[in-house]
Amino acid sequence: MKQRSKMKLHVLTLLFSIASLASFAQATGNFKGKILYQSTKQPVIGATVQIDHSQFGATTDTSGIFTLNNIPAGTYAVTISYIGFQTKNISEVVITPGKTYYSELEILEAVANLNEATVRAFKGENNLLTPVSTFSYSREEIFRNPGAQGDIMRALGSLPGVVSSGAQFSAIAARGQGTQDNVYMVDDIPMFNLSHLEAEGFNSGFNDPNGGRFSIFAPRIIDNVQFQNGGFDAVYGRKSSSYLALGIKEGNKETWSFAGQFDLLGATLIADGPISKKTSVFASGRYQNFALLQRVLDLQNPVSIGFGDYLIKTTTELNAKNKLSFIAMYNPERPRRSIEDIDPNYNINDDNSGGTMLFNHRGSKTLVGLNLRTLIDSKSYIKNVLYFRTSRVDNNFGNFTPSLNEEGMVLNPRHGRYEDDLRRIKNNQAEMGYRSVYTKRFNKVTFTAGIDAAMVNLDYERALKR
Secondary structure (H helix, E strand, O other): OHHHHHHHHHHHHHHHHHHHHHHHHHOEEEEEEEEEEOOOOOEOOOOEEEEOOOOOEEEOOOOOEEEEEEEEOEEEEEEEEOOOEOEEEEEEEEEOOOOEEEEEEEEOEOOOOOOOOOOEOOOOOOOOOOOOOEEEEEHHHHHHOOOOOOOHHHHHOOOOOEEEOOOOOOOEEEOOOOHHHOEEEEOOEEEOOOEEOOOOOOOOOOOOOOOOOEEOOOOOOEEEEEEEOOOOOHHHOOOOOOEEEEEEOOOOOOOOEEEEEEEOOEEEEEEEEEOOOOEEEEEEEEEEEOHHHHHHOOOOOOOEOEEEEEEEEEEEEOOOOEEEEEEEEEEEEOOEEOHHHOOOOOEHHHOOOOOOEEEEEEEEEEEEEEEEEEEEEOOEEEEEEEEEEEEEEEEEEEEEEEEEOOOOEEEEEEEEEEEEEEEEEEEEEEEEEEEEEEEEEEOOEEEEEEEEEEEEEEEEEEEEOO
């Protein structure tokens, strides 16, 4: 009996030891990626990737790939260096137990090479071959920007020469122009605008000069940003103010990851991972509605506001020279205020919720695009982009005349006279386009040429009932 008890004790000890080893093994993750020349998109052979203040380091192979295994879970700073190129610093690489963090990174050429000297980038990246008005942000820099809350427009509001319309707006104006005069590009595809509620009816009801209230991109969706306040290339020459290029995050090619956020305003869900050996997917869905928050705050005469942002992006390595990306976005919005939202027993003279205005706004933005990048030789590549985008606005405005007592208190909104269809504004835009841009590098000079063709359909209507 004693031997059997000892045997059980040894078995239990062994099982606990195995469990402890398994837990320890699961507390590590991997970091894998690909390093590319920014000017030619070719893989960098022999670049050094080092996790700061650690023994973890690697060099890229003939395909530009590096792999660091069995890294303890945590957040790390990473340095990428290569002779003749700027040292690239990544502030936050998050290693998750049992998963692989994958990222494709581009490095910039150093303008001058000095003995034993390294050109380092400051905030974002300093591409000395571009005008001084160029600024770059990484995904983590956008997220950590004070007061931005992951909103790229609010993050850019602190840059020189950029005017923000205030914390309640998600829009920028540059070089003395309006919010509608900026060039917006998402994965090399032009966008109409990047904000919700630009025409919700609080002021003029159409094309608010202050811009929209909320970005159409949830936090951590944007992987990289390039903002150019004037002096941008002719290839982006559509407007007169500034150029803003956004790169959507690509799906992890190694492992799946899921994230979610739930609060009083709604929910955000994000998922990315591989769907085949050559294809990865990144998907995001966000829905926001202010009804519950207004109930918690017990606001009188609340305005019903709801909007959604849905995105999916796939990336496929067709072969060593061809990379195909597909992106689809849908961004609906629905702010409204009906007679049912008007509460009795409040003083109309103290009402800051829109006075006696009624409105019902329906709007949406849609984008579908294909982006094929082809490496022609070691110094040149071409991008072919095919896209379809729409912007739809359908606004109905009304008014009501409530019954009031002597103090100006509303007795019963429904006993007064009201109409919800006095004015209607419809503004629908649709565009199908094709862009082909060829880039070739000659030592320190880059040559760019291409074509840009688009077919645009505009449908605008403004009607007054009386």
